[in-house]
Amino acid sequence: MQKEQVGNVMSRRAFVGGSLIGGGAFALGGCASPVPSAGPCGRRVRFKLGIARYTFWKVELEKALALMKEIDCHYLGLKEGSIKYDASDAEIASYKAKLAKYGVETLSAGPEYYKSAEQARALFAFAKRWGMKYVSVVPYAVCPGREDKWGPGNREESEAMLDVLESLVREYDIKAAIHNHGPDIPTLYPTAEAIGARIQNRDRRIGICFDMGHQQRAGLDPVAAVRKYGDRIYEVHLKNITRPDSEGKAIQGPRGVLDIPAIFTALADVGFDGLALIEYERDYDNNAMGLAESLGYYRGVIDALNRL
Amino acid sequence: MQKEQVGNVMSRRAFVGGSLIGGGAFALGGCASPVPSAGPCGRRVRFKLGIARYTFWKVELEKALALMKEIDCHYLGLKEGSIKYDASDAEIASYKAKLAKYGVETLSAGPEYYKSAEQARALFAFAKRWGMKYVSVVPYAVCPGREDKWGPGNREESEAMLDVLESLVREYDIKAAIHNHGPDIPTLYPTAEAIGARIQNRDRRIGICFDMGHQQRAGLDPVAAVRKYGDRIYEVHLKNITRPDSEGKAIQGPRGVLDIPAIFTALADVGFDGLALIEYERDYDNNAMGLAESLGYYRGVIDALNRL
Numbered sequence: 109m110q111k112e113q114v115g116n117v118m119s120r121r122a123f124v125g126g127s128l129i130g131g132g133a134f135a136l137g138g139c140a141s142p143v144p145s146a147g148p149c150g151r152r153v154r155f156k157l158g159i160a161r162y163t164f165w166k167v168e169l170e171k172a173l174a175l176m177k178e179i180d181c182h183y184l185g186l187k188e189g190s191i192k193y194d195a196s197d198a199e200i201a202s203y204k205a206k207l208a209k210y211g212v213e214t215l216s217a218g219p220e221y222y223k224s225a226e227q228a229r230a231l232f233a234f235a236k237r238w239g240m241k242y243v244s245v246v247p248y249a250v251c252p253g254r255e256d257k258w259g260p261g262n263r264e265e266s267e268a269m270l271d272v273l274e275s276l277v278r279e280y281d282i283k284a285a286i287h288n289h290g291p292d293i294p295t296l297y298p299t300a301e302a303i304g305a306r307i308q309n310r311d312r313r314i315g316i317c318f319d320m321g322h323q324q325r326a327g328l329d330p331v332a333a334v335r336k337y338g339d340r341i342y343e344v345h346l347k348n349i350t351r352p353d354s355e356g357k358a359i360q361g362p363r364g365v366l367d368i369p370a371i372f373t374a375l376a377d378v379g380f381d382g383l384a385l386i387e388y389e390r391d392y393d394n395n396a397m398g399l400a401e402s403l404g405y406y407r408g409v410i411d412a413l414n415r416l
Numbered sequence: 417m418q419k420e421q422v423g424n425v426m427s428r429r430a431f432v433g434g435s436l437i438g439g440g441a442f443a444l445g446g447c448a449s450p451v452p453s454a455g456p457c458g459r460r461v462r463f464k465l466g467i468a469r470y471t472f473w474k475v476e477l478e479k480a481l482a483l484m485k486e487i488d489c490h491y492l493g494l495k496e497g498s499i500k501y502d503a504s505d506a507e508i509a510s511y512k513a514k515l516a517k518y519g520v521e522t523l524s525a526g527p528e529y530y531k532s533a534e535q536a537r538a539l540f541a542f543a544k545r546w547g548m549k550y551v552s553v554v555p556y557a558v559c560p561g562r563e564d565k566w567g568p569g570n571r572e573e574s575e576a577m578l579d580v581l582e583s584l585v586r587e588y589d590i591k592a593a594i595h596n597h598g599p600d601i602p603t604l605y606p607t608a609e610a611i612g613a614r615i616q617n618r619d620r621r622i623g624i625c626f627d628m629g630h631q632q633r634a635g636l637d638p639v640a641a642v643r644k645y646g647d648r649i650y651e652v653h654l655k656n657i658t659r660p661d662s663e664g665k666a667i668q669g670p671r672g673v674l675d676i677p678a679i680f681t682a683l684a685d686v687g688f689d690g691l692a693l694i695e696y697e698r699d700y701d702n703n704a705m706g707l708a709e710s711l712g713y714y715r716g717v718i719d720a721l722n723r724l
Contacts, residue, residue, distance in 0.1 A: 179709055180671060362715040363488060369723040400705045401487055401712035407670040408716020415677040416724055 153376045153410045157403065158183025158215075160345055160385035165189075166392040173210035179400050185385050186217040193217075193234040200238055215383060216343060218244030219287035219317055223263075225272045232280045242283035242342050244317035247273050248296050264295040270306060270314070277313035285315050285342035290322030291354040299326045300333040300341075307340065319345035319387070320371055325356045330366065331374045338378025346384045346406060358389035361402030369409050376413060461684045461718045465711065466491025466523075468653055468693035473497070474700040481518035487708050493693050494525040501525075501542040508546055523691060524651060526552030527595035527625055531571075533580045540588045550591035550650050552625035555581050556604050572603040578614060578622070585621035593623050593650035598630030599662040607634045608641040608649075615648065627653035627695070628679055633664045638674065639682045646686025654692040654714060666697035669710030677717050684721060 159181055164172040169190045176184060184207070191203050207214060217235055220243065222228050228247065235243045249266035277284050286303045289296065297303050300316055300323055307314045318341045320330040334341065348364025349356035361368065375384070386406065388399050467489055472480040477498045484492060492515070499511050515522060525543055528551065530536050536555065543551045557574035585592050594611045597604065605611050608624055608631055615622045626649045628638040642649065656672025657664035669676065683692070694714065696707050 178705060180668070360488070360712070362712055362719070367723065368716070369720040372720075373724065397486060397704060397708045400708040404668070404670055404709035404712025404714075405716040405719075406712075408676070408713040408718075409720045410716075411670065411713075412677040412680075412717045412720030413724065415675065416681065416721065 151373065151376050151413055151416075153372060153413050154379065154381035155344065155375055155384045156183055156382070157181060157346070157406055157410075158383045158385045159185065159399070160387035161185035161188045163386065163388045163392075163395065163399070167395075169206070173207065173212055175396050175399070176212050177210045178396075179403050181386075181403055182211050182213060183383055183385070184212050184214050186214050193230045195234070197237060204238075214238075216240050216242050216244060216285075218285075219246050220244070221246045221248060221263075223248050223250060223269065228269075228272055228276055232276045232282055235282050236280050240282060242285055242315075244285040244287050244343050245273065246287050246289070246297060251295065263293060265297060265302070265306060267306075270310065273314060274311050277311055281313070283313045283315060283342050285317035287317040287345070288319050288322050288326075290319070290325040291327075292322075292325075299323055299328055300337050301328070304337050304340070312340070315340040315342040317341075317343040317345065319347075320366060321345070321347040321349045321356065321358070321387075324349060324352050324366055325354050327353060331370050334371060334374035334378060334380075338374070338380060341375075341378070341380055341382070343382055344375065344380065344384040345387045347387050347389065348402070358387075360388075360390075360398045361386075361405035368406065369413065372406075372409050372413055459681070459684050459721055459724075461680060461721050462687065462689035463652065463683055463692045464491055464690070465489060465654070465714055465718075466691045466693045467493065467707070468695035469493035469496045471694065471696045471700075471703065471707070475703075477514070481515065481520055483704050483707070484520050485518045486704075487711050489711055490519050490521060491691055491693070492520050492522055494522050501538045503542070505545060512546075522546075524548050524550050524552060524593075526593075527554050528552070529554045529556060529571075531556050531558060531577065536577075536580055536584055540584045540590055543590050544588050548590060550593055550623075552593040552595050552651050553581065554595050554597070554605060559603065571601060573605060573610070573614060575614075578618065581622060582619050585619055589621070591621045591623060591650050593625035595625040595653070596627050596630050596634075598627070598633040599635075600630075600633075607631055607636055608645050609636070612645050612648070620648070623648040623650040625649075625651040625653065627655070628674060629653070629655040629657045629664065629666070629695070632657060632660050632674055633662050635661060639678050642679060642682035642686060642688075646682070646688060649683075649686070649688055649690070651690055652683065652688065652692040653695045655695050655697065656710070666695075668696075668698075668706045669694075669713035676714065677721065680714075680717050680721055 159176065165188045169187050172187060191199065217231060217240060220231050222245065231243055247266060247269035248263040249269060251262055251264050273284055286297055288299050288303055290298055300318055303316050316337055318333065323330045323333050348359050348361050348366050350359045350364060352365045386402055388395055388402055390398055467484065473496045477495050480495060499507065525539060525548060528539050530553065539551055555574060555577035556571040557577060559570055559572050581592055594605055596607050596611055598606055608626055611624050624645055626641065631638045631641050656667050656669050656674045656676065658667045658672060660673045694710055696703055696710055698706055
């Protein structure tokens, strides 16, 4: 995990050997400095770029992996539906081997919405067998009388489910990052603030899977959230959006309203060194070009920050 | 030409109206501030991104234009072979209309290799009728005894052809940017220095079409060249390469050895406000993904520079 290239400039220049998973699979881009060199301002972006599972919910696993190889991206959220949490150890090993063939690694599962201790335990047990250090989650309770409906307000935050989560992070010693989903489900962790208020006195292994787009769609500044909750952010969902409000839709990285350089600066300043997973929620049937452009853009911002 | 978006962050935020050519063709990305806002450090990248003609030498014009629309890019070097310099005014108008349908503009022709006054005049006459402010060129003489061979050393720099060029930039009041092509043709403007030495006492309308990749392939630092010759650089060829020497081959923007953030910083510092045309000399039959990734990368570097 420490061997990923973070941008390109420092990885090419501060080359110190080392190789990514997949051995000699990468003629280019396969070797990188474990710690990027800092720019003259001393800033270092330490997080790694990957792709969130939902981006590929309509794309068959091997096709998604081939695309990732083509765009030189090496971290993928567990591909939706491509393996079950009750998979055998042999199935997990086989899945990992398939990822490795394309130079891809999966370090976490989720975000997993769950409403029962059994569901949550299945996730943690799977993560433990896989060797994951954290999972991302959305624990919820069903609002009374709305069990059969899926829509705003039918799911809500629940201290009881957080109790379950706290016991699981302790039992398995695996972190859990709760995902903020913006104004669409206002009763269920719409913002980093909503998560922060619930977890501040909880075990520190419970943190935030910070979705910058949904934070902005809720009318809040992602930069402020990163600076306030940085030490509890364990994963980032990286995207851009068309408008800074609830009407905001997904758009290619360079074309939206989010101030990506400022957000990345904040992530560097708080020392975030986990995965920033690109969640590109646009053209699910044909998203290769948009992903290439977006990944390129994020790498460009990172390289510039590390150099300047 | 002043209306292009330079990156995205400032164009979205410092929106002051204005619209690109093509009218309402752009649901997104079509409006931008004519002058990007500066970052806290006061740096402004003023140049505009486009695509050099050679990138598409194997791609039919309409297909190239559709790709440019898909990746939100609005400047294209004159597409190789798609219009002749003796085209009628009506043919030029028709060609421009086709570009405009995709929100694309062509502001210059070249680089045009020529060895006769007649060839050069045809280029300038065409540029004048089109309304171009500059052309890019490689004026040459044939080395004695090598007329029938195309290879290193068969063409050479020529004061006589520069005399012709000087008379044409004066007659037409159109600038000419001489292209450096690196170590492959060492006798014909391999570097910015080679051009600088020949043009320093020439009419200032003769300048440089600065190819950063070829400069590095010649073993020289592109940053130093930009800082030294900045006031004579009228176009930039933007690329990345696999190695910092003559063996360097084209590679996607984020993956090469060039220090793109430092080069863009230098271009901003010298006030370059022309076109930086992406010359992506890789996979000519299938370069859409690489172009998307590269354009995204360059936009990311620009946005970060303007914000920080």
